[in-house]
Amino acid sequence: MSENHEPAIMRSNQTSIPLIEFSQVTKYYGSGTAGFQALRGVDLSINEGDFVAIMGPSGSGKSTAMNILGCLDTPTSGSYLFQGVPVEQLDRNQRALLRRTYLGFVFQGFNLLARTTAQENVELPLLYRGEKRSARHQAAQAALKSVGLDGFAHHTPAELSGGQQQRVAIARAIVTRPQVLLADEPTGNLDSLTSHEIMQLLTSLNHELGITVVMVTHEPDMAEYARRVIHFRDGQVERLQHNGGHD
Amino acid sequence: MLWSTLLLALREIRRNVLRSFLTMLGIVIGVAAVITMVTLGKGATQAIADQVSSLGSNLLIVRPGQRLGPGATSAAPPFKMADVIAIQEQVPLVRSIAPTVTRGMTIVAGARNWSTTVTGSTNAWFGTGNWQLAAGREFSEAEERGGQAVCVIGETVRRELFGGQDPLGLSIRVKGFSCEVIGLLVSKGQSAFGSDQDDTVVMPLKTAQRRITGSQDISALRISVQDEAAIDQAKRQITLLLRERRNITDNEDDNFSVLDTRQITETLSSTTKVMTTLLGAVAAVSLLVGGIGIMNIMLVSVTERTREIGIRLAIGALEREVLLQFLIEAVVLSSLGGIIGIMLATAASIGLAAVMQLPYLFDPAINLLSFLFSAAIGVLFGYFPARRAAQLDPIDALRHE
Ligand SMILES: Nc1ncnc2c1ncn2[C@@H]1O[C@H](COP(=O)(O)OP(=O)(O)O)[C@@H](O)[C@H]1O
Ligand SMILES: [Mg+2]
Numbered sequence: 001m002s003e004n005h006e007p008a009i010m011r012s013n014q015t016s017i018p019l020i021e022f023s024q025v026t027k028y029y030g031s032g033t034a035g036f037q038a039l040r041g042v043d044l045s046i047n048e049g050d051f052v053a054i055m056g057p058s059g060s061g062k063s064t065a066m067n068i069l070g071c072l073d074t075p076t077s078g079s080y081l082f083q084g085v086p087v088e089q090l091d092r093n094q095r096a097l098l099r100r101t102y103l104g105f106v107f108q109g110f111n112l113l114a115r116t117t118a119q120e121n122v123e124l125p126l127l128y129r130g131e132k133r134s135a136r137h138q139a140a141q142a143a144l145k146s147v148g149l150d151g152f153a154h155h156t157p158a159e160l161s162g163g164q165q166q167r168v169a170i171a172r173a174i175v176t177r178p179q180v181l182l183a184d185e186p187t188g189n190l191d192s193l194t195s196h197e198i199m200q201l202l203t204s205l206n207h208e209l210g211i212t213v214v215m216v217t218h219e220p221d222m223a224e225y226a227r228r229v230i231h232f233r234d235g236q237v238e239r240l241q242h243n244g245g246h247d
Numbered sequence: 248m249l250w251s252t253l254l255l256a257l258r259e260i261r262r263n264v265l266r267s268f269l270t271m272l273g274i275v276i277g278v279a280a281v282i283t284m285v286t287l288g289k290g291a292t293q294a295i296a297d298q299v300s301s302l303g304s305n306l307l308i309v310r311p312g313q314r315l316g317p318g319a320t321s322a323a324p325p326f327k328m329a330d331v332i333a334i335q336e337q338v339p340l341v342r343s344i345a346p347t348v349t350r351g352m353t354i355v356a357g358a359r360n361w362s363t364t365v366t367g368s369t370n371a372w373f374g375t376g377n378w379q380l381a382a383g384r385e386f387s388e389a390e391e392r393g394g395q396a397v398c399v400i401g402e403t404v405r406r407e408l409f410g411g412q413d414p415l416g417l418s419i420r421v422k423g424f425s426c427e428v429i430g431l432l433v434s435k436g437q438s439a440f441g442s443d444q445d446d447t448v449v450m451p452l453k454t455a456q457r458r459i460t461g462s463q464d465i466s467a468l469r470i471s472v473q474d475e476a477a478i479d480q481a482k483r484q485i486t487l488l489l490r491e492r493r494n495i496t497d498n499e500d501d502n503f504s505v506l507d508t509r510q511i512t513e514t515l516s517s518t519t520k521v522m523t524t525l526l527g528a529v530a531a532v533s534l535l536v537g538g539i540g541i542m543n544i545m546l547v548s549v550t551e552r553t554r555e556i557g558i559r560l561a562i563g564a565l566e567r568e569v570l571l572q573f574l575i576e577a578v579v580l581s582s583l584g585g586i587i588g589i590m591l592a593t594a595a596s597i598g599l600a601a602v603m604q605l606p607y608l609f610d611p612a613i614n615l616l617s618f619l620f621s622a623a624i625g626v627l628f629g630y631f632p633a634r635r636a637a638q639l640d641p642i643d644a645l646r647h648e
Contacts, residue, residue, distance in 0.1 A: 096563050096566070099561070099563040100564075113555055124562060128563050128565070
């Protein structure tokens with residue numbers, strides 16, 4: 001087991017501070033003996049423009065780490081720097097502001113608003129940013145186009161296939177031009193062909209728009225698309241893997 | 248942002264029309280009840296005021312005995328003409344004074360007969376009672392002095408005895424004597440006590456005393472006071488004068504009563520007020536129940552939409568934005584209930600006012616107040632569920648099935 005890796009060292013062209021930096025992050029759910037130690041001192045570092053896959057067996061703490069990464073949750077101990085800002089010191093409101101400004105989320109269950117059109121779903125984050133109606137409209141159209149859903153703006157989730165729903169979710173995540181796209185098992189509910197399409201989409205967003213992508217998956221096929229893979233086991237980083245041939 | 252939140256709230260309400268409507272029902276009924284009560288209460292008060300003032304302006308009614316009822320008690324002697332003259336001379340605040348005698352009797356014209364009230368009085372009767380003549384004339388001095396058989400009749404009497412005929416110059420038979428109709432009163436309608444004021448026949452005092460009652464007694468005095476402000480003073484002076492004339496010692500009670508129209512108004516409208524207050528309280532309780540209904544449905548809605556809230560929070564909605572969303576939804580729901588309640592109240596008030604023969608008085612203040620109140624109920628009872636929504640943990644909320 002290789003503990004206390006310094007992930008930053010693995011980057012050859014390290015320049016400034018990393019975008020995301022975990023040091024000795026722990027997460028303890030519940031309290032006392034009934035509680036559960038989901039993360040046991042995680043160190044990791046992700047630079048801007050990276051494409052990282054997190055792998056590991058079920059229950060190894062991948063989602064827990066992603067929730068902390070996405071500022072939806074805070075570590076029990078340790079520190080998380082996002083662009084050098086200690087996230088654990090931010091309050092709920094400030095974390096929400098950070099999320100809406102820098103982060104985009106894609107979930108395994110798509111999590112689109114039901115009975116709401118693709119267009120409106122994609123516009124949602126812009127609404128909270130206070131963007132004007134016409135600007136929202138345009139940006140949502142463009143985002144839908146970039147995920148290959150031009151003609152589906154007025155379809156509701158019920159009228160779309162799983163792959164299409166996940167594309168809408170990706171469009172919603174990137175419509176704000178976030179720095180990081182966080183995806184927890186984005187292909188978990190999709191068939192293999194559709195999964196590959198989604199991965200290709202994420203890869204192109206990473207390459208063409210320069211969006212940093214952090215993705216949880218338990219399928220090695222999907223992890224292949226990432227530049228780096230972080231393997232989790234029992235709430236710790238087990239090893240880091242660098243996928244060649246991508247850079 | 249606010250506008251789109253409003254649209255969102257409306258859409259949520261439309262999604263579940265029946266449920267939204269049932270939720271609003273408490274507010275609808277509460278608001279409708281409050282407004283209808285107040286509107287009808289106002290109409291009733293207005294009607295009473297109108298009717299009392301139609302009795303006569305600044306009017307005092309003096310009767311022997313101590314009760315507001317017909318006739319005097321045995322212990323209370325009637326008034327005499329000398330009392331009338333004394334008041335006229337010694338109380339300058341009195342503008343005019345109409346001594347009256349009254350009898351209920353059956354009168355006949357041709358083949359028809361009709362039971363009515365026959366009053367004997369002077370021409371002052373017309374002024375003190377705010378009566379106008381629709382046709383004909385009042386009594387001449389000679390008719391009054393001579394106690395001649397002439398009379399002025401009310402609209403009801405005309406209709407019952409003469410139908411479509413012009414009654415002027417025709418005769419009615421009263422207790423065996425024939426009486427010429429010389430005038431017709433303008434209709435006044437129902438009195439505050441529910442009696443028909445137009446069901447009346449008036450003749451000169453002397454005529455009535457001589458031919459009907461057979462005595463010089465006067466059963467009541469209708470006194471018109473110079474101006475409203477002087478009513479209390481006039482009342483005091485008349486009371487003192489009458490006590491003196493009727494030899495009442497200091498430790499004895501009055502054996503007559505002086506009633507003013509204001510007093511009648513107060514008595515009648517205090518009843519209305521009690522009713523309005525009581526029903527208003529019931530309405531307020533129904534508003535409270537309506538508020539609780541809204542809170543209940545909002546709590547259900549928050550639970551149902553936990554996942555949606557999770558999504559909104561995850562993509563960066565602030566706590567106060569989610570709070571606002573649900574608060575606006577509650578307020579829209581309750582305000583809509585208020586608006587429907589106002590419309591219902593307007594329809595009900597117009598309808599009920601017509602049935603109860605009251606004037607319909609639109610009161611903008613109570614309508615506005617009710618609307619604001621219903622909106623406030625939305626804020627009050629929507630706040631707790633909205634806060635619950637806003638404070639959800641996004642991760643838990645997203646996992647919620
Ligand atoms: N809210 C929670 N309360 C208690 N235990 C939790 C909670 N969330 C996750 N866990 C536990 O933490 C461990 C790690 O969970 P998770 O991060 O979801 O794993 P993964 O995504 O790798 O499958 C699991 O054993 C899970 O049961
Ligand atoms: Mg997981």
